[in-house]
Amino acid sequence: MTAKLSTARAPRADNRLPAVLDAAARLFAGRGYSATSMRDIAEAVDMLPGSLYYHFAAKEDLLVAVYEAGVRAIADAAQAAAGREKEPWARLEAACAAHLEAVLQRSDYAQVLIRVLPQDVPAVAVRLRALRRQYERVFRELVGALPLAARAERKVLRLMLLGALNWSRFWFDPEGSETPKSLARKFVTLLKESQNA
């Protein structure tokens, strides 16, 4: 798969593409997509604006690349966290904690997934939506494995949980007493107890 074509060559060691992606993720997460200019990104990595077009054909493609990295970051973290637990509710809680950590603390890339909506960039909205679904699939499986009361609706439970998780970005206070872990526990506990009613 990684065999290069005869006309291709290995990237140079001083390639600054990673720095460009980091800066784009940070700026997109902070200001949003439309409010971030290519000049902002170029300046952040000490480049000229036009140079960005060596790596990306358009601003939208830069966003897609950030989105892809974001999905990898958040999905891997959630999956790894869930893998350390056995019991279905514990697995879900661990994944939620990992999700919150990524979005609230660790990764600008993960933040972009929540901050920038597919409809913000019509030209690539379809691709962005597909990436989003990909990262939501982890939760679909985790919720699917829960031992729920017959009447319970898994879909509503999942969407309620994801909504709570993603919206927490707008009120979470890093200086406060609440941590991603404590928050995940409380959210999941609320839903878990509703099954014992």
Add this chain to the structure above:
Amino acid sequence: MTAKLSTARAPRADNRLPAVLDAAARLFAGRGYSATSMRDIAEAVDMLPGSLYYHFAAKEDLLVAVYEAGVRAIADAAQAAAGREKEPWARLEAACAAHLEAVLQRSDYAQVLIRVLPQDVPAVAVRLRALRRQYERVFRELVGALPLAARAERKVLRLMLLGALNWSRFWFDPEGSETPKSLARKFVTLLKESQNA
């Protein structure tokens, strides 16, 4: 209170300010703030771009006006709906249904509250945040009146519910079988049952 100053005069009957606000709300809700230009808004109401500045000193002030109308619309609807019920959980559920109806179906103004974040417009972020808190106060009171188990954390419950409500905008399908009312019932029921564990 409405006594006009000697130098003031009643607005003209053909005042198009309402139309401007409607168009701005619709465009802000659909594309976001940065992606909507003053020219877009002017064209939507068949005006020249510069004419908008008779009503608003800056684009940001237009957003603030839309935000204010949005808070009124959504808070009034929620409060009126809650007023028709007696039991605390029923009051909360009614308010949630009204909130969802406003955001998902009825009002472009209400959508802007969720679509455009205070941090999107630093120049007026403080004012936008204050308006947001104003509309969240309704839920603070409704959740405060719930008969909860001693161990329960009202704040977490409230934020979880608000997160679920607001995030629903991103997956709700108007053509689907779910309605704002049915969704509100399911969300609130999940939280309510957790108190009987």
Add this chain to the structure above:
DNA sequence: AACAAAAACAAACGATCGTTTGGTACAATT
């Protein structure tokens, strides 16, 4: 009918936007 305020038009300002084009320095391969 005369006047003043309201609500627009008409036209442009400088700034910034995403992007293109042509050239250049450097690192990796041969």
Add this chain to the structure above:
DNA sequence: AATTGTACCAAACGATCGTTTGTTTTTGTT
């Protein structure tokens, strides 16, 4: 050492941005 593609620089393109300024039309008031 020669070569070739990589990774940028330098400079500009036209388009669009929020906004301003001066003027005109329309309406309510007297």
